[in-house]
Amino acid sequence: MTGSLRKVASLAFNKLSKPTTISSIHGVSFPSNAYSTQVNCSQEIPSKCDVCIIGGGAMGSSTAFWLKQHPAGRALNVIVIERDPKYTKASTVLSLGGIRQQFSNAENIQLSLFGSEFLKRIQELLGVPDQPEIDVQYKNSGYLFIATTPEGAETLHENHALQRTFDSKVELLTQKQLKSLYPFMNVDDVVLASIGTDNEGWFDPWSLLNGFKRKALHLETQYVTGEVVGFETKDYNDSISVGPTQLHIRDTNGNIKSMEFSQCVVAGGYDSGNISKLAGIGTGNGILSTSLPVEPKKRYVYYFNAPSLASLKSFPLMIDSCGAYVRPEGPPGNFLTGRSPEEVDEPSCENLDVDYSFFDTHIWPFIASRVPDFENLKIKSAWGGYYDYNTFDQNGVIGTHPAFTNFHFATGFSGHGIQQSPAVGRALMEIILDGSYKTIDLTRFGFERFVEGRKVLEKNIV
Ligand SMILES: Cc1cc2nc3c(=O)[nH]c(=O)nc-3n(C[C@H](O)[C@H](O)[C@H](O)COP(=O)(O)OP(=O)(O)OC[C@H]3O[C@@H](n4cnc5c(N)ncnc54)[C@H](O)[C@@H]3O)c2cc1C
Structure with a gap:
C-alpha cells in the first residue's frame, strides 16, 4: 500500500x-x-x-x-x-473525525489503514503550490476498545488476529496493563482491551x-x-x-x-x-x-469540560463496551462524547436539535463509571449530525x-x-x-x- x-x-x-x-x-x-x-x-x-x-x-x-x-x-x-x-x-463537517484500524472485516481494515497513511502524507498528496499547508491535526493517540465480558474479549482476540494479518499496529491489553497505561480509568470490570499504537486516533474533518x-x-x-x-x-x-x-x-x-x-x-x-x-x-x-x-440517522456529539483532567498527558479515543465514546478536543481538560442509541430509541430526523437528556441518561453514567473524574464535568455545547446510514x-x-x-x-x-x-x-x-x-x-x-x-x-x- x-x-x-x-x-x-x-x-x-x-x-x-x-x-x-x-x-x-x-x-x-x-x-x-x-x-x-x-x-x-x-x-x-x-x-x-x-x-x-x-x-x-x-x-x-x-x-x-x-x-x-x-x-x-x-x-x-x-x-x-x-x-x-x-x-x-x-x-x-459534523463528524467526530475518528480513525481506527480496529474493524472486523478485511476491507474496512484496509480502507482505514489507507486513510491513515494518506493523512500522514497529506501535504505531499494534497498540497497546492503557493497555498498554506494543510493541517488536519491528526492525533495518532490510539483508539481504545474495552471488553467487559468473556464474549467481548473473545471478539477482541478474533479481530486482533485478523487486524495483524494486515500489519495493523494493534495491541491487546490486560486489565493491569490498561491501568498502568491510563491510571485515571476504573478497570474493575475490564476483561480485555485493545488499542492501536499507530494509525489510530482522530483528525479535523x-x-x-x-x-x-x-x-x-x-x-x-x-x-x-x-x-x-x-x-x-x-x-x-x-x-x-x-x-x-x-x-x-x-x-x-x-x-x-x-x-x-x-x-x-x-x-x-x-x-x-x-x-x-x-x-x-x-x-x-x-x-x-x-x-x-441509505437514509439519515441522527447522532449527538456533546462537548464538555472536566477540570480535574486538565493536566493529563495522554487520553485515547475510548469506546466502552456499552458503545459510549470519548476523546479529547481543544484545550486540555475538554472532551467530545457520544453514543449511538438502541434502535427503539432512534430520534426523529426532522431536524438536528440536540436532546440533552440523552447525555444524562445514556452517556454520563457510563463514562463517569469508567473515568471517575467525569463525575464533575460541565457540558459546554453539543451538536447533532446525520449518519449516512446503510440500513x-x-x-x-x-x-x-x-x-x-x-x-x-x-x-x-x-x-x-x-x-x-x-x-x-x-x-x-x-x-x-x-x-x-x-x-x-x-x-x-x-x-x-x-x-x-x-x-x-x-x-x-x-
Ligand atoms: C456525529 C457524527 C460522527 C461521526 N463520526 C465519525 C468518525 O468518528 N469517523 C468516521 O470515519 N466517520 C464518522 N462519521 C461519518 C462520516 O462523517 C460520514 O460517513 C462521511 O462524512 C460521509 O461523507 P459524504 O461526503 O458521503 O457525506 P456528506 O458529508 O453528508 O456530504 C454529502 C453532500 O451531498 C450534498 N447533497 C446531498 N443531496 C444532494 C443533492 N440532491 N444535490 C446536490 N447536493 C446534494 C450535501 O449537501 C452534502 O454536502 C460521523 C458522522 C456523524 C454525523
Whole structure:
C-alpha cells in the first residue's frame, strides 16, 4: 500500500500535462468539452460534463481529486454538484473525525489503514503550490476498545488476529496493563482491551474536506452550486445498460437547469437513497426494484469540560463496551462524547436539535463509571449530525450499479466514512478509469449485495 501511495504522490507532483481529448472509457462515450477547463469554479451550470459527482462532501471531493490526478482523468470535465457550499448539515463537517484500524472485516481494515497513511502524507498528496499547508491535526493517540465480558474479549482476540494479518499496529491489553497505561480509568470490570499504537486516533474533518476540495479545484474540477432534483429516465426493461445520462439541477435562483453526463457518482451522504430513487433505482423491475438502503440517522456529539483532567498527558479515543465514546478536543481538560442509541430509541430526523437528556441518561453514567473524574464535568455545547446510514448492513456502498453501468456509489458509511474517504475516492477512480479495483478489492461492498440479500458483516460499528 505504501508503494502505491508513493506512486500517487509522484503523480500528484508531476506537472500537469496538456489535456488530451478522451472520447470514451469502457465503451461509454463522453460529450465534447462544454466549457474551458481553466474555469474551475462558477455559479454557471454547464450543459454537459463527463463525470458528474452528486455531493461535494468528503466522498465526492475525494473522488474528484483522485479522478483528476489520474493521467486518464485530467482531460475529463469533472463536475461536483453541491447544494450547500457551507456544508451546514453535511456529515463530513459534523463528524467526530475518528480513525481506527480496529474493524472486523478485511476491507474496512484496509480502507482505514489507507486513510491513515494518506493523512500522514497529506501535504505531499494534497498540497497546492503557493497555498498554506494543510493541517488536519491528526492525533495518532490510539483508539481504545474495552471488553467487559468473556464474549467481548473473545471478539477482541478474533479481530486482533485478523487486524495483524494486515500489519495493523494493534495491541491487546490486560486489565493491569490498561491501568498502568491510563491510571485515571476504573478497570474493575475490564476483561480485555485493545488499542492501536499507530494509525489510530482522530483528525479535523473540515481540514480534510478543504484539502480535497482545494486540490480538486487546482486540478480543474468544477464545483457548481445547486440541488439535483431529477433525472431524465425511460423504461429500462431490467436490462444491464447505460442508465440516465441527463439530470436536472435547481440552481441558487430556483431555476431548473439540465445537464448531460456520461458517468455519475452518487456521493450525496445521507440523501443518497433519495438521489438514487430520482434516477429510477428502486422504482423499476428486476434489479431496478432494489433501492439503495441509505437514509439519515441522527447522532449527538456533546462537548464538555472536566477540570480535574486538565493536566493529563495522554487520553485515547475510548469506546466502552456499552458503545459510549470519548476523546479529547481543544484545550486540555475538554472532551467530545457520544453514543449511538438502541434502535427503539432512534430520534426523529426532522431536524438536528440536540436532546440533552440523552447525555444524562445514556452517556454520563457510563463514562463517569469508567473515568471517575467525569463525575464533575460541565457540558459546554453539543451538536447533532446525520449518519449516512446503510440500513441493510451498516457498511459502505462502493462501486458500480449492477444494472446502470454509468452509476457509481460512494455512500452509506454509517459512522465510519470520514476515515475511509481517501481510499473510497481512489477506489471510485479505479473502477471509472481503470475498469477494476487496483488497490483494495471492494467487490463485496457493491450494490449487488442488496439484490442478492448478502450482508457484509462488521462487528465494530460505532
Ligand atoms: C456525529 C457524527 C460522527 C461521526 N463520526 C465519525 C468518525 O468518528 N469517523 C468516521 O470515519 N466517520 C464518522 N462519521 C461519518 C462520516 O462523517 C460520514 O460517513 C462521511 O462524512 C460521509 O461523507 P459524504 O461526503 O458521503 O457525506 P456528506 O458529508 O453528508 O456530504 C454529502 C453532500 O451531498 C450534498 N447533497 C446531498 N443531496 C444532494 C443533492 N440532491 N444535490 C446536490 N447536493 C446534494 C450535501 O449537501 C452534502 O454536502 C460521523 C458522522 C456523524 C454525523
